[in-house]
Amino acid sequence: MLPRWQRRNGTQAAIAPKLRKSTTVLLVGNIEPTMQWYKQLGFESEYYPPGFAILRRDDIEIFLQQQSGYVAPDDPGRWKRHAWNVYIVPGVKISRPLCPQDYGMMEFDVMDLNGHRLVFAQPIR
Secondary structure, three states: OOOOOHHOEEEOOOOOOOOOOOOEEEEEOOHHHHHHHHHHHEEEEEEEEEEEEEEEEOOOOEEEEEOOOOOOOOOOOOOOOOOOOHEEEOOEEEEEEEEEEOOEEEEEEEEOOOEEEEEEEEEEE
């Protein structure tokens, strides 16, 4: 049997429903310091106790979900990059410097305090 989105009056539909948005949800160990860290990047936050927050900046939304016992992802290269880390604002370290990509974007990365990599990019003109 076909999934519901492929059936229409007993026949196969030609088009699946349109997905309109994807929201990033980051697991974190302690939500309050994470909200403060993202504030340094210009995000505003709304806290929904006991362990959920929505961060917003311009057209971007990031959801934070607190999880007890959370451990940041392992990034073995983090320590090798330490020698050339620079700060864009106090407490925010660039984990990959500004660099052109083969797919036409100029990018740099920062790592948040929970070990999540954030990639900032814009088209190369």
